[in-house]
Amino acid sequence: MNYALNGRLGTGRLAKRTTRAGLQALSLATFALGWELLARRLDSLLLPGFVETIAALVRLLTTSLLWEAVWLSNQAMVLGFSLAAVFGILLGLLMGRWRPAARYLDPYLNILLATPKAALIPIVIMATGLGLLSRVLITFSYALVVITINVRAGLSLIDPGWIEMSRSFGATESQLWRKVFIRGAFPAILTGLRLGLARAVSGMITVELLLVALGLGRLILDFQGRFDSGRLYATVLVVVAEAVALLQLFRWLERRVAPWAGNGVDR
Amino acid sequence: MGRQRGGPVIELRNCSKRYPSQLGQAAVDALEGVDLTIRPEEFVCLLGPSGCGKTTLLKAIAGLVSLDEGEVYIDGDLVTGPGPDRAMVFQDFALLPWADVVTNVAFGLELRGVPKATREKKAFELVQAVGLAGFDHHFPRQLSGGMQQRVGLARALAVDPQILLMDEPFGALDALTRRLLQEDLLTLLDRRRKTVVFVTHSMDEAVRLGDRVVLMTPRPGQVRDIVEVGLPRPRPPDLEKHPRFAELLEYLWQQLREMRP
Structure with a gap:
């Protein structure tokens, strides 16, 4: 039975x-x-078929042209995202647990949240030039806010009862941080990182298309200029595939390390 | 009594606590001049209407609330914060949702730096003792309220405290579950011999469980009366039929009725 x-x-x-x-x-x-x-x-010459695009993609994948572009673009993305992860988590923790910090930093967070970040690109480039640094700073600014906001929201879900309970069993300040605050906010931290990564990818492509013709952005512009629509579509497919693969990886990680969270807010 | 054994004495001397006024709310005198001595291995119930400061008093003994006046002494030592001689059971269970039953039960030991293997062995034993065998790796949200509070009780017993502080632990449970947990609590304590301070607003619960019932008045929270229960231990299953039981309930009800604002 x-x-x-x-x-x-x-x-x-x-x-x-x-x-x-x-x-x-x-x-x-x-x-x-x-x-x-x-x-x-x-x-039309302007719209390649699916088969043609896939054929162009296969050819592209065998050239060093694409891989060099991927490498170049991702350098800035990985550095910018890592910086944003470190600062975003620290800022989120600080703002989530310390009210004066939240009050002090809120205006800047709101400005960053509301501003179309593409508008910042010319300013950053004027200040830091066309090198790696400017691209790192831009992907950083794309990813930072969403990470900070999610970490902070995660801390707001910590039940004051858990804090009191831990204190009653003699928890030290550092134990409280490790075993209650960070542990409890962990699913939200991961969600923040996943969304931040998506922003970083879009920051990376935006800056390359708008001002610093480099990497994948430059490939896209080149193929567009040559009306090479097959390879243009293929390159865009590569960008989409990278973004989707990274997001899926994070989603899988989230489910593995935070099974108690069940159906998360953002799915 | 017949319970004169070792264990600490809890002494409350002239305890007062006032919560300052907040927007739109007057200041609240939660406690005013409370004196109370709790004997070793005694089961004391703090009984009173809501807002009478009984939880504040319990948290003062736990070292979680600082008093404006007066002191709490345990075996002559002034209480300045939480300590390993005390463990608390909470009304809303206060379980960590990301941790399974064993990890929750072991949490107090974890905070005290007990190695993982040792603390999980101890937690496993207590999970059995509170009647949750087989639920070791369930998460809190998979358990009923009664089962969650069994986890809370096991967590407190796991650190082997001399004093058990219970803040309306069965208040959130239905009547049947409540009775079962009351019986199981007494059975568990029979074998462990602890001093228990138990906050409740149920007269029935206070009389069923306690050696003494401390009756408190609301705003300011003061001790109105202390009643010796004097019912046999272990408590018989047909306690309701004992003439003393009805007498006590009647007396407590009279007292509480007079307190009505």
Whole structure:
């Protein structure tokens, strides 16, 4: 009886997962087919078909041109994001636990949140030139706010009862930070990092397209200028693939280290 | 009594606490001049209407609340903060949602630097003792309220305190669960011999559990009366039929009714 029940539940879950994967595959296939049909119908130089784009992508992947661009772009992104992670987590913790800091820093956070960050790019470049530093600073500014806000929101969910309970068992200040505040805010910290990473990728591409023609942004501009629509689309696909892969990696990490969080706020 | 054994004496001397006024609210005299001595291995219930400062008094003994006047002494030593001789059970359980049952039960030991293997062995034993065998790796949100408070009780017992401080621990539970936990608490304490200070607003609960009932008045919180329960221990299952039980409830009810504002 029991076994049968377990068995049924097990296959039920598996079936559900298979159905979901199937539907997602179907969705992508429909999109690719629609794209291909539309391109054939328009028969324009400006819109390559799906097959043509994939062929261009395969050719691109075998050249050093693409990989050098990926490497160059990601240097700035990785550095800027890492800096944003460190500062964002520290700022979020500070603002979440210390009211004067929150009051003092709130205006700046709101300004950064409200300003279209592309408007900052010319200023940063005027101040720091066209080198790596300016690109690092820009990806940093793209990612910082969302990380800070999420860490701070995570701390606001810490129940004062947990703090009192820990104190009653003799917790020291450092134990409180490690075992209650940071531990409790961990899912929110990871969510902040995931969203910050998405921002950093968009910062990296924006700056390369707008002012510092370099890396993937430069490839995109080059192919656009040469009306090489196959390779242009292929390069954009590479950017999309990188962003999606990074986000999925973080989502997987979140579920692994914070299984208690269940259905998170942001999915 | 027959419980004259070792263990600390808790002495409260002239304890006063006033919560200052906040926006739109007058200042509250939570405690005023409370004197109380709790004997070793005694089970004392603090009974009173809500807002009578009984939780404040309990937290003063725990070292979580600082008094404006007066002192708390445990075995002659002034209480200045929490200590390893005391452990607390909370009304809202205060379990960590990210930790499973064993990790929650071991949390007090973890804070005291006990190595992982040792503390988990101890926690495992206590999980069994409070009747949660098989739930070691469940998370709090998977447990009912009664089971969650069993975890809270096991966490307090795990650090093997001499004094158990319980802040309306069964207040959030339904009547049936409450009775079961009351019985199980007495059974657990039979084998452990601890001094217990138990805050409640239920007369029935105070009489079922306590050796003495301390009746408190609201605003300012003062001791109105101290009642010796004098019911046999271990408490018989048909305690309701004991004439003393009805007599005590009647007396406490009279007293509480007179306090009505």
